[in-house]
Amino acid sequence: MDNAQLVQFLHNSQLVSLTGAQKIATHFKEKAIAKNEYFLESGHICSHYLFLASGFLRAFAHDVEGNEVTTGFYSPNQMVFEVSSYFNRVTSKENIQALVDSKGWFITYEELNTLFHAMPEFREFGRSVLVKGFTALKTRTLSMITETAEERYANLLKTNPEIIRNAPLKTIASYLGITDTSLSRIRKEIGKKS
Amino acid sequence: MDNAQLVQFLHNSQLVSLTGAQKIATHFKEKAIAKNEYFLESGHICSHYLFLASGFLRAFAHDVEGNEVTTGFYSPNQMVFEVSSYFNRVTSKENIQALVDSKGWFITYEELNTLFHAMPEFREFGRSVLVKGFTALKTRTLSMITETAEERYANLLKTNPEIIRNAPLKTIASYLGITDTSLSRIRKEIGKKS
DNA sequence: CTCATTTATTGCCAAATGGCAAGATTATTA
DNA sequence: TAATAATCTTGCCATTTGGCAATAAATGAG
Numbered sequence: 551m552d553n554a555q556l557v558q559f560l561h562n563s564q565l566v567s568l569t570g571a572q573k574i575a576t577h578f579k580e581k582a583i584a585k586n587e588y589f590l591e592s593g594h595i596c597s598h599y600l601f602l603a604s605g606f607l608r609a610f611a612h613d614v615e616g617n618e619v620t621t622g623f624y625s626p627n628q629m630v631f632e633v634s635s636y637f638n639r640v641t642s643k644e645n646i647q648a649l650v651d652s653k654g655w656f657i658t659y660e661e662l663n664t665l666f667h668a669m670p671e672f673r674e675f676g677r678s679v680l681v682k683g684f685t686a687l688k689t690r691t692l693s694m695i696t697e698t699a700e701e702r703y704a705n706l707l708k709t710n711p712e713i714i715r716n717a718p719l720k721t722i723a724s725y726l727g728i729t730d731t732s733l734s735r736i737r738k739e740i741g742k743k744s
Numbered sequence: 745m746d747n748a749q750l751v752q753f754l755h756n757s758q759l760v761s762l763t764g765a766q767k768i769a770t771h772f773k774e775k776a777i778a779k780n781e782y783f784l785e786s787g788h789i790c791s792h793y794l795f796l797a798s799g800f801l802r803a804f805a806h807d808v809e810g811n812e813v814t815t816g817f818y819s820p821n822q823m824v825f826e827v828s829s830y831f832n833r834v835t836s837k838e839n840i841q842a843l844v845d846s847k848g849w850f851i852t853y854e855e856l857n858t859l860f861h862a863m864p865e866f867r868e869f870g871r872s873v874l875v876k877g878f879t880a881l882k883t884r885t886l887s888m889i890t891e892t893a894e895e896r897y898a899n900l901l902k903t904n905p906e907i908i909r910n911a912p913l914k915t916i917a918s919y920l921g922i923t924d925t926s927l928s929r930i931r932k933e934i935g936k937k938s
Numbered sequence: 939c940t941c942a943t944t945t946a947t948t949g950c951c952a953a954a955t956g957g958c959a960a961g962a963t964t965a966t967t968a
Numbered sequence: 969t970a971a972t973a974a975t976c977t978t979g980c981c982a983t984t985t986g987g988c989a990a991t992a993a994a995t996g997a998g
Contacts, residue, residue: 692805
């Protein structure tokens with residue numbers, strides 16, 4: 551397999567030249583994650599900064615009662631890593647698991663840092679990944695406060711239909727901050743309306 | 745006023761040497777924000793990366809109905825800026841306002857970038873600020889999903905009592921994702937228990 | 939200090955969401 | 969393909985939170 555998709559993704563950011571992207575991409579290694587396999591397990595340090603080329607992943611943590619709480623979903627053409635664990639080199643509280651067979655390209659922490667210091671344009675790219683992730687989470691948090699569960703589900707359906715296709719209902723429910731029972735009812739309501 | 749507090753803060757991060765911190769601090773300018781004054785107004789581009797030395801700020805956005813929703817609080821010895829607006833140079837949807845007379849030190853976007861490129865240790869500091877903020881928001885989002893409003897309030901009371909001291913009830917309520925009416929009742933409940 | 943304004947509390951009732959358990963449906967695998 | 973397990977739906981009722989309005993308390997401007 552070749553890394554054209556990764557090169558394209560780096561270059562599309564507008565922050566990296568084509569030659570730069572090609573050079574950066576040579577430092578990434580291929581990685582396959584089979585369905586249900588873990589990209590990251592809680593208690594471990596996140597060691598890979600991954601470009602997801604194909605497949606679908608989800609991140610989840612456990613609440614006090616031990617229930618799984620979905621904290622995020624990852625579609626192709628996204629960078630995947632647990633921010634705190636990867637950058638602070640501490641054990642993760644989150645798990646990241648493949649919902650379907652997935653493939654991508656990764657780089658280790660040491661290599662990433664070397665490359666950050668050597669290539670200013672990759673640094674810019676790295677910053678932009680952090681800023682984008684941060685901003686997306688701010689939006690999500692605000693929606694948890696200002697929208698009803700039904701509105702959040704409707705928006706998810708509109709903006710990320712691939713999530714609804716790939717993830718089981720109870721997983722989506724905990725991502726929306728509700729129980730699977732409630733989501734099932736919301737789904738019925740929305741069905742009526744359309 | 746001297747910038748010893750800023751130097752100390754930079755150095756305390758463990759990422760910046762004392763001489764490095766002193767050099768970095770020379771690029772920051774002093775700034776005072778009077779009570780009720782805005783550090784950032786929605787519709788404007790966040791132009792200052794601020795070290796808050798004293799005082800207390802809050803960030804808020806508006807929901808669809810036009811209600812203010814508090815998105816964050818800032819205590820002394822924190823960096824203050826709106827991530828997306830500052831780094832992407834786009835207009836902000838958030839406002840950041842002083843709840844009491846406040847003071848700090850800021851640096852512009854251009855100066856920050858120059859300094860990032862010139863001083864690797866400041867880059868590390870900058871990354872760590874982003875990562876810390878991101879991580880804190882992840883924790884907050886998870887608590888919105890897994891905890892009741894009463895638990896969230898009790899935790900806020902325990903970990904950030906200065907917020908309860910400095911911000912009016914309705915401001916805290918919207919930060920917790922509930923109405924002021926509900927928070928008033930929660931407060932009463934907690935009062936009974938203790 | 940006093941009046942006007944903002945902020946906080948409380949009662950009443952409505953709406954949203956949860957808990958549990960029984961069935962129905964779908965997926966998995968021996 | 970049979971049966972086993974996982975997922976989803978639904979009814980019944982409880983709990984949490986919200987909406988509104990009246991009142992009380994605190995704050996701030998003149």
